[in-house]
Amino acid sequence: MQGLDLLWLLLPVAAYSGYQIGRRGSERSSGERFSRFSQTYFKGLNYLLNEQPDKALEVFLKIAELDADTFETQLAVGNLFRRRGETDRAIRLHQDLYSRPKLSSEQRTIALLELGEDYMKAGLLDRAEALYTDLLAIERHAPSALRHLISIYQQERDWKRAIEMALRLRRGGVEGMEAVIAQFHCEMADAARAAGDPEAARRHATDALAAHPRSARAHMVLGKIARGLGEAETAIRHYEKMAEIDPDFLPEILAELIRLYEQRGDTQRAEAFLDLMMQRDRGVAALLARSAMIERTRGGSEAVAFLAEQLEHRPSVRGVLRVLDLSFPEDAEDPPEAVPLIRDLLRRLLERKAAYRCSRCGFSPRAMHWQCPSCKSWGTTKPVHGLSGD
Ligand SMILES: [Zn+2]
Numbered sequence: 001m002q003g004l005d006l007l008w009l010l011l012p013v014a015a016y017s018g019y020q021i022g023r024r025g026s027e028r029s030s031g032e033r034f035s036r037f038s039q040t041y042f043k044g045l046n047y048l049l050n051e052q053p054d055k056a057l058e059v060f061l062k063i064a065e066l067d068a069d070t071f072e073t074q075l076a077v078g079n080l081f082r083r084r085g086e087t088d089r090a091i092r093l094h095q096d097l098y099s100r101p102k103l104s105s106e107q108r109t110i111a112l113l114e115l116g117e118d119y120m121k122a123g124l125l126d127r128a129e130a131l132y133t134d135l136l137a138i139e140r141h142a143p144s145a146l147r148h149l150i151s152i153y154q155q156e157r158d159w160k161r162a163i164e165m166a167l168r169l170r171r172g173g174v175e176g177m178e179a180v181i182a183q184f185h186c187e188m189a190d191a192a193r194a195a196g197d198p199e200a201a202r203r204h205a206t207d208a209l210a211a212h213p214r215s216a217r218a219h220m221v222l223g224k225i226a227r228g229l230g231e232a233e234t235a236i237r238h239y240e241k242m243a244e245i246d247p248d249f250l251p252e253i254l255a256e257l258i259r260l261y262e263q264r265g266d267t268q269r270a271e272a273f274l275d276l277m278m279q280r281d282r283g284v285a286a287l288l289a290r291s292a293m294i295e296r297t298r299g300g301s302e303a304v305a306f307l308a309e310q311l312e313h314r315p316s317v318r319g320v321l322r323v324l325d326l327s328f329p330e331d332a333e334d335p336p337e338a339v340p341l342i343r344d345l346l347r348r349l350l351e352r353k354a355a356y357r358c359s360r361c362g363f364s365p366r367a368m369h370w371q372c373p374s375c376k377s378w379g380t381t382k383p384v385h386g387l388s389g390d
Pocket residue numbers: 358359360361362363372373374375376377380
């Protein structure tokens with residue numbers, strides 16, 4: 001743990017304990033205990049400032065011993081145990097704290113909330129679930145309990161219950177739940193597709209759209225289902241809708257969409273769609289697909305001229321590589337000496353770049369995830385655009 005975090009955590013404890021001990025000190029007309037306390041506290045502070053959190057913890061544990069009756073002190077120590085990964089100690093401490101006879105009901109609830117955090121950190125999801133379900137009864141803590149329960153059901157991939165909890169949060173006035181609810185329905189749709197049940201998948205994806213009509217993912221799933229069932233026109237409509245809602249996801253479906261247009265011989269519709277997307281897409285996926293169409297219908301040199309003009313507005317490594325490949329095909333005999341070298345360099349440049357990035361936490365996975373594996377946000381991971389992006 002960072003020393004500074006620890007410091008933030010303990011400052012209020014130190015202040016409160018100092019106040020408590022100081023008060024008792026004056027009651028007993030003795031400054032001695034307060035002075036001993038202050039010395040210990042500043043010694044701990046010193047360790048923290050020297051980035052020695054383990055020694056700092058020892059010191060603060062001594063303070064906690066001196067001040068074993070104070071609820072807040074014990075709370076901070078339990079919190080420290082948990083943050084250091086010592087969940088067993090944190091759980092014991094919070095259970096002990098919770099069972100003290102003289103607590104107010106507010107304090108008892110706080111101890112319970114801490115215990116819930118311990119269970120979550122320790123991966124004891126069953127116990128955490130039982131605890132938060134009990135807490136739902138206390139209206140003031142219901143939103144927090146619901147959020148924890150959603151997090152538990154997500155980890156257990158129990159999407160039905162995750163949806164129930166999210167709906168309760170929404171009924172309680174929490175905004176922005178629609179998008180997350182749609183993601184949960186889409187998870188069920190993907191599971192049904194993987195299990196070879198496209199009709200169930202379609203029901204779940206339709207539920208997703210009902211919950212959140214502008215769910216890009218729901219249209220993508222519906223497109224894939226329709227494509228699998230050979231319903232080309234329906235698939236095209238869902239893919240087009242997905243790209244219209246969020247052009248950032250275009251690279252995810254473009255290859256399939258182009259094949260569907262080709263299957264149906266819909267060249268004009270394909271051209272119109274790509275022209276529209278080129279205006280809206282921040283990447284070069286639409287541009288490259290459009291140049292491939294030009295190459296097929298009007299030849300390579302027309303495609304190069306088109307790309308050269310477009311790349312002026314949106315420079316892109318992938319675009320330059322395409323120009324190179326069109327100008328000097330890989331199987332051409334006797335290309336200029338520099339061509340294979342430049343091609344190799346451009347390819348290596350692209351390989352090293354992250355393909356996706358989470359806009360919330362910056363995590364950059366190689367594959368697409370609807371829920372960020374790092375910060376657990378939904379729908380924040382997207383294909384990377386820009387100079388060396390898609
Ligand atoms: Zn993230």
